[in-house]
Amino acid sequence: xxxxxxxxxxxxxxxxxxxxxxxxxxxxxxxxxxxxxxxxxxxxxxxxxxxxxxxxxxxxxxxxxxxxxxxxxxxxxxxxxxxxxxxxxxxxxxxxxxxxxxxxxxxxxxxxxxxxxxxxxxxxxxxxxxxxxxxxxxxxxxxxxxxxxxxxxxxxxxxxxxxxxxxxxxxxxxxxxxxxxxxxxxxxxxxxxxxxxxxxxxxxxxxxxxxxxxxxxxxxxxxxxxxxxxxxxxxxxxxxxxxxxxxxxxxxxxxxxx
Amino acid sequence: xxxxxxxxxxxxxxxxxxxxxxxxxxxxxxxxxxxxxxxxxxxxxxxxxxxxxxxxxxxxxxxxxxxxxxxxxxxxxxxxxxxxxxxxxxxxxxxxxxxxxxxxxxxxxxxxxxxxxxxxxxxxxxxxxxxxxxxxxxxxxxxxxxxxxxxxxxxxxxxxxxxxxxxxxxxxxxxxxxxxxxxxxxxxxxxxxxxxxxxxxxxxxxxxxxxxxxxxxxxxxxxxxxxxxxxxxxxxxxxxxxxxxxxxxxxxxxxxxx
Numbered sequence: 001x002x003x004x005x006x007x008x009x010x011x012x013x014x015x016x017x018x019x020x021x022x023x024x025x026x027x028x029x030x031x032x033x034x035x036x037x038x039x040x041x042x043x044x045x046x047x048x049x050x051x052x053x054x055x056x057x058x059x060x061x062x063x064x065x066x067x068x069x070x071x072x073x074x075x076x077x078x079x080x081x082x083x084x085x086x087x088x089x090x091x092x093x094x095x096x097x098x099x100x101x102x103x104x105x106x107x108x109x110x111x112x113x114x115x116x117x118x119x120x121x122x123x124x125x126x127x128x129x130x131x132x133x134x135x136x137x138x139x140x141x142x143x144x145x146x147x148x149x150x151x152x153x154x155x156x157x158x159x160x161x162x163x164x165x166x167x168x169x170x171x172x173x174x175x176x177x178x179x180x181x182x183x184x185x186x187x188x189x190x191x192x193x194x195x196x197x198x199x200x201x202x203x204x205x206x207x208x209x210x211x212x213x214x215x216x217x218x219x220x221x222x223x224x225x226x227x228x229x230x231x232x233x234x235x236x237x238x239x240x241x242x243x244x245x246x247x248x249x250x251x252x253x254x255x256x257x258x
Numbered sequence: 259x260x261x262x263x264x265x266x267x268x269x270x271x272x273x274x275x276x277x278x279x280x281x282x283x284x285x286x287x288x289x290x291x292x293x294x295x296x297x298x299x300x301x302x303x304x305x306x307x308x309x310x311x312x313x314x315x316x317x318x319x320x321x322x323x324x325x326x327x328x329x330x331x332x333x334x335x336x337x338x339x340x341x342x343x344x345x346x347x348x349x350x351x352x353x354x355x356x357x358x359x360x361x362x363x364x365x366x367x368x369x370x371x372x373x374x375x376x377x378x379x380x381x382x383x384x385x386x387x388x389x390x391x392x393x394x395x396x397x398x399x400x401x402x403x404x405x406x407x408x409x410x411x412x413x414x415x416x417x418x419x420x421x422x423x424x425x426x427x428x429x430x431x432x433x434x435x436x437x438x439x440x441x442x443x444x445x446x447x448x449x450x451x452x453x454x455x456x457x458x459x460x461x462x463x464x465x466x467x468x469x470x471x472x473x474x475x476x477x478x479x480x481x482x483x484x485x486x487x488x489x490x491x492x493x494x495x496x497x498x499x500x501x502x503x504x505x506x507x508x509x510x511x512x513x514x515x516x
Contacts, residue, residue, distance in 0.1 A: 019379075020279065021278065022279060059377070083344060086341060087320075119277065121320060
């Protein structure tokens with residue numbers, strides 16, 4: 001949706017095609033070179049950063065809407081996308097936006113009762129990916145994007161800082177029983193590789209010995225009878241995720257560890 | 259809301275006071291005498307069972323709406339109530355109800371485009387309580403309630419069986435890092451008491467020795483230098499929840515165990 005005509009039609013009549021009062025926000029975590037990043041889009045004119053998001057079509061299943069929005073914004077569609085929370089504690093959420101500013105910045109005439117200016121709850125989804133694979137799409141409202149350090153996110157639109165915080169908390173809490181990180185490591189990896197991934201996501205140091213014991217005890221990974229040769233005296237053993245458990249988890253969204 | 263006039267006004271004009279397209283469903287777990295139950299309400303005439311629920315007022319914070327609905331249905335208001343998932347994968351959710359049947363059963367005239375018959379997503383919340391404390395309120399639409407065994411829930415309205423299943427899964431998954439069960443044990447309890455509670459919620463046997471080790475290792479409970487005398491040769495040690503950690507958790511919703 002990039003032309004003025006398309007966008008104007010959406011603004012004036014979108015409530016006929018989409019459900020009003022409820023939107024989707026995506027927190028897209030990118031992992032690379034031991035850093036955890038978050039994808040933000042810059043709103044044209046407003047000079048503010050926000051999360052990629054969108055609305056649910058009238059007859060579209062909720063999870064399909066989330067995958068469609070992710071695909072539209074990042075051109076990726078085969079990710080583990082997880083719903084984590086609904087944000088609706090601000091009684092004027094979104095509705096406090098100025099229609100006049102909207103008209104000035106984007107040239108779109110809107111009435112005070114326009115559906116985009118009504119109170120809107122937002123359903124948060126997160127995904128974790130290798131961020132070099134992402135082909136970010138800006139649109140009519142946004143003109144730039146940036147991967148921000150997860151520990152240094154700027155002031156975002158509405159209550160989106162709270163959305164990011166909750167996503168991060170959920171990601172960290174579920175790292176030991178959700179299939180998080182599955183697509184971020186090679187199929188066979190060393191303990192230092194998964195150790196670094198977990199330390200980066202959790203944002204703290206983990207005792208390496210206890211960490212590997214824990215992952216083995218939870219049944220998340222298994223040791224292979226194979227070593228990787230990386231030097232004369234260094235050939236660490238390789239590990240892989242417990243495939244069946246993870247495939248089950250990708251279906252159900254949860255690894256049953258207890 | 260019990261009189262015909264009140265209900266008729268709500269049905270015809272409720273969308274002016276409440277947000278359409280989005281509702282709240284409450285899964286209320288009751289624990290007593292080593293059994294885990296779920297509260298269901300019986301819809302008048304429809305001969306079907308459903309979850310207590312309601313809508314969000316136009317300017318009401320989401321979590322306040324959840325507590326208000328819980329209070330209206332159970333007369334309880336000081337519980338730990340937890341949002342766990344939004345259900346919206348059925349593109350005709352609720353909308354498939356027959357307006358004619360509605361008119362026949364309840365004597366309420368409704369048009370095909372009535373707001374209660376539009377597609378409605380539902381936000382699931384759960385609470386866990388001692389069920390003797392609950393004073394269940396039926397209303398215009400419901401004429402009976404029952405505590406059903408969690409493992410034997412009947413066919414429910416819409417997709418509410420899925421709502422119950424997901425609540426149960428979440429409860430079980432989070433039992434080791436959420437303040438679940440805090441209000442179900444005496445302040446000072448024995449290991450067999452908390453062991454039984456956890457076995458009942460998880461619906462399976464837990465090795466008692468490993469279980470208490472795990473709770474101690476996670477820092478969820480602490481052993482007191484106190485014993486309860488329950489017979490000539492029986493005086494088990496008492497334990498209590500790690501208060502500070504749990505109070506923090508009740509605020510943030512999560513115990514940070516790693």
